[in-house]
Amino acid sequence: MIAPESIIPWNMPVLIMAWKTAPAIAAGNPIVLKPSAKTPLTALAIAALAKEAGMPDGVLEIVTGRGETVGRALAESRELASLSFTGSVATGKEVEKFSCGTGKRLIMELGGSDPMVVCADADMDKAVAGAVSGRFYNCGQTCTAIKRLFVADEIAEEFTAKLKTETEKITVGNGIFKGIRMGPLNSREGLAGIESALERRGTGEVISGGERLTEGAFGAGNFFEPTIVLNPDEKSPLLNEEIFGPILPVVSVDSLESAIEYANRTPFGLGASVWTKSLKNSYTFAENIDAGIVWVNRHLKIPPEVPFGGEKASGYGRENGLDALKHYTREKTVIISP
The missing domain is CATH 3.40.605.10 (Aldehyde Dehydrogenase; Chain A, domain 1)
Known part of the structure; x- marks a missing residue:
C-alpha cells in the first residue's frame, strides 16, 4: 500500500x-x-x-x-x-x-477572494449579519471568508450604515475571555500585510476601523480594528488580492450582472454568495459566477457532506x-x- x-x-x-x-x-x-x-x-x-x-x-x-x-x-x-x-x-x-x-x-x-453580492430585494438585516460574521470570523483569516462586498445601488446607503453600526459592535481582544468576538492576526507579517494593503488601497474611504490596536494589552499582540473601506479603486489590492485579515471593501453596483462581472475579474474562484429573495437572481448568479461553491443567503459554512474546492x-x-x-x-x- x-x-x-x-x-x-x-x-x-x-x-x-x-x-x-x-x-x-x-x-x-x-x-x-x-x-x-x-x-x-x-x-x-x-x-x-x-x-x-x-x-x-x-x-x-x-x-x-x-x-x-x-x-x-x-x-x-x-x-x-x-x-x-x-x-x-x-x-x-x-x-x-x-x-x-x-x-x-x-x-x-x-486562496480565495470570495465575493458577496447583495441584491435590492435581500433581507437587509440578515445580509448585514452575514457580512459581519462572514468577513470578521477568525479575524478574516479564512480562505472562504467574504473578502469583497457588492451592494445594489438602491440599498447601498442604508446597508452600509447598518454594516458600519454592526461592525463597530465587535469586541476585539484575547479570545479566551468572555465576550470577545475577534482576536488577533496570526503573525507580525500578517499584520504588516494588512496595513500595507490598506495603505495601497487607492481612493477608497475608510468608514470604520483602519488602525492597529496598540494600547494596553493590545501592544503585545497583532491586533487590528475591523475595517470597512467604501468604494476602493477597482485596481485596489483590496479587490484583487487575497486579503487575509479584517478589512472589508464595499462597492455599490447598478445591477446583478454588473456585480457578477466585477466579481469575476480576479484570478480567484473559491466561493461566492448572493443574498436575494428571488430564485431567478439565485440561478443567474450560480450559473455565471466563477466559484467552486456558491451560497444563497449564507456564506462561509460548509456542510461536510458536500464537495468543496x-x-x-x-x-x-x-x-x-x-x-x-x-x-x-x-x-x-x-x-x-x-
Whole structure:
C-alpha cells in the first residue's frame, strides 16, 4: 500500500486535518500529514488522541517542519501516491512544481477572494449579519471568508450604515475571555500585510476601523480594528488580492450582472454568495459566477457532506462528500476467463 499525504495550513488546524485524514483512513489508507510550522502541536495532539483511542501505529503519521524543507521533500517523494494541499496560491505553485514528474494525484485548495453580492430585494438585516460574521470570523483569516462586498445601488446607503453600526459592535481582544468576538492576526507579517494593503488601497474611504490596536494589552499582540473601506479603486489590492485579515471593501453596483462581472475579474474562484429573495437572481448568479461553491443567503459554512474546492487560481479537485473518497482510491479492472 502506498500512502497518500496532506499538507495543511495554520488557520484551521483541527478542521482541515479532519478533512484530509478522515476520508483517507476511511478508504483504507495510512496517511502522512504535515501541519503548518506555526501550528504543529494541534496535529500532534490529535494524533496522540487517535492512538489512545486505538488507532494502530503507522496509520496516521505526523511530520513536522518548515515547508521549504519538509514540505518540499514530501512533494518530491515518489513513495507517496497522492497529495492534498491547502494553502496560498504562491505556495501551491511551488508544491505543483516539486510534485511534477512524481506521478502524484493532486488536490489543490488554494486562496480565495470570495465575493458577496447583495441584491435590492435581500433581507437587509440578515445580509448585514452575514457580512459581519462572514468577513470578521477568525479575524478574516479564512480562505472562504467574504473578502469583497457588492451592494445594489438602491440599498447601498442604508446597508452600509447598518454594516458600519454592526461592525463597530465587535469586541476585539484575547479570545479566551468572555465576550470577545475577534482576536488577533496570526503573525507580525500578517499584520504588516494588512496595513500595507490598506495603505495601497487607492481612493477608497475608510468608514470604520483602519488602525492597529496598540494600547494596553493590545501592544503585545497583532491586533487590528475591523475595517470597512467604501468604494476602493477597482485596481485596489483590496479587490484583487487575497486579503487575509479584517478589512472589508464595499462597492455599490447598478445591477446583478454588473456585480457578477466585477466579481469575476480576479484570478480567484473559491466561493461566492448572493443574498436575494428571488430564485431567478439565485440561478443567474450560480450559473455565471466563477466559484467552486456558491451560497444563497449564507456564506462561509460548509456542510461536510458536500464537495468543496475551487476554480481558476483557487485550485482544483474536491474534498468532502463522496468526492473526497475518490482521491484516496484507485480503479482497477480485473478480467477473469474460466
